[in-house]
Amino acid sequence: MIKIGVVYGGISTEHDVSEMSAKSVIENLDNEKYEIHNIYINKYGKWFEDDKQIDNLLWNLKELDVVFPVLHGKGGEDGTIQGLLEMMKIPYVGCGVLASSVGMDKVYSKIIFEKAKIPQAPYVYIKKVEEDYIIINENFEEEEFDIDKITEQLKFPIFVKPSNSGSSVGVKKATNIEELKKAIQYAGQYDTKILVEQGIDSIEVECAILDGEEVIASTVGEILPAEEFYSFDAKYNMPESKTLIPANITEEQIKEIRQLAIKAFKAIDGKGLSRVDFFVEKGTNKIYINEINTMPGFTKISMYPKLFEAVGISYSELLDRLIENAVNNK
Ligand SMILES: Nc1ncnc2c1ncn2[C@@H]1O[C@H](COP(=O)(O)OP(=O)(O)O)[C@@H](O)[C@H]1O
Ligand SMILES: [Mg+2]
Structure with a gap:
């Protein structure tokens, strides 16, 4: 049995989103393979395991074989928890300190994308x-x-x-x-x-990355936001927002986006997983990178797992692969 700590919640504005992602992750982890430790961080940064406040965090974490930080935003996707786990020599799923913090910071992501010559909005x-x-x-x-x-x-x-x-x-x-x-x-x-x-007058598309023996890119999905742009409400509160897999773009464009997604992932020194988001400009069909998310939404209906499901990698298999890569330090 692999002792896995699923860490979720957190101090960021995406606390609730993290809770939803973690719920799906926990439900779909194979109980025969994993001893699951349910680790919740509340909005004030207090840590709990199975609803009991953790007295000695370092001691508690040290018991684990691997951690899956299913955290979005500040304190989780920005390199800070990754740093804590590095210090404690505990393997963890996903990007390391540098990739997490660069990926989280929109200005610094753009500086790296510029260096990698990935087209983006001025x-x-x-x-x-x-x-x-x-x-x-x-x-x-x-x-x-x-x-x-x-x-x-x-x-x-x-x-x-x-x-x-x-x-x-x-x-x-x-x-x-x-x-x-x-x-x-x-x-x-x-x-x-x-x-x-x-602003780019465009359709929004997303591509998922999974890193193991080699870095692979999924197909490309399209976002059909229910509002003028993909706002918080359009993302989480409006069922009229839809996704389309594969995106309604040409084979050539899909190929180019997949290549750019891998390039962006490598440019930030990514590891494990990421979802890379792009704009395809209306009229010109030009492709621009928007951002890279090093811990994308992970509910069963989130774009990241759905993109891999579309190419034959199920949600549970995706979890197994991510955890295996983390344990083997791939
Ligand atoms: N340059 C842009 N042109 C057109 N739409 C944009 C642009 N930047 C952001 N948006 C819209 O705003 C949404 C949120 O911006 P984004 O940079 O993806 O931030 P977040 O990290 O919060 O998802 C995007 O999904 C898109 O709908
Ligand atoms: Mg976004």
Whole structure:
């Protein structure tokens, strides 16, 4: 029996999403193969095992053969829990410290994608300093904030996002200067680093990555959001949002997206798994990377497992492979 700790919940805005993912994971782990330890982190960062508060966390973790951090966002997908597990020499599913923290940070992901020459939407990086803003230019120099500098570089609609976020929390679409100012203020409530990005009139597609003997990419799925863009509500509260597998794009485009997804995964030094999201621009059919998620949603109906199911890897098999890779340090 492999003693596996499924860690979920967490301090991020995606706490509830993590709970849903972990529920599916726990239900689908083979009880004959695994001794499952149910480890919950509440919204304040307190740890529990089977509803009992853990007194000595390090001692508790040390008992485990492997950990599956089914955590999204801050404190889980950003390299911090990965660092804790590294220090304790406990194998864990998924990306390491560097890939997790780069993947979580939208600005730094973009810097790496730029280096890897993966096409992406133009952007401006701004920082909040107390109640003011500054622009961080290409040479990482601080420049005075001026909204015109942004609109000179980017065309509307413009998306404004907290650099460290997920599930579309803090993300707003602006179609004019007033909305842009408000969107920046809003994103500033979630993070001091803010990504201001040109909107791409596009369909949204996603590709899943599984890393073992070699890095493999699934087919490509399409998102049909029930709202103007794929907001938090459109993701979790609106059953009218649909997914389509495979995406309604050409074979050639699917092939290109799969290659770019593997490239992005390798560029951030990914391990284990990731879901890489893209925009396919209407009219031009140009492909742009949007982001990489190192711990994608993992419910049975989430895009990540569904993409692999579509190519013949079932949810349970996916779990087995991920855990096996972690234990064997692949
Ligand atoms: N540059 C963009 N062009 C068009 N739509 C965008 C752009 N950036 C974000 N969006 C929309 O906002 C959603 C959330 O943004 P995303 O960067 O994926 O953040 P999150 O990490 O919260 O999922 C996307 O799924 C998409 O619908
Ligand atoms: Mg996204």
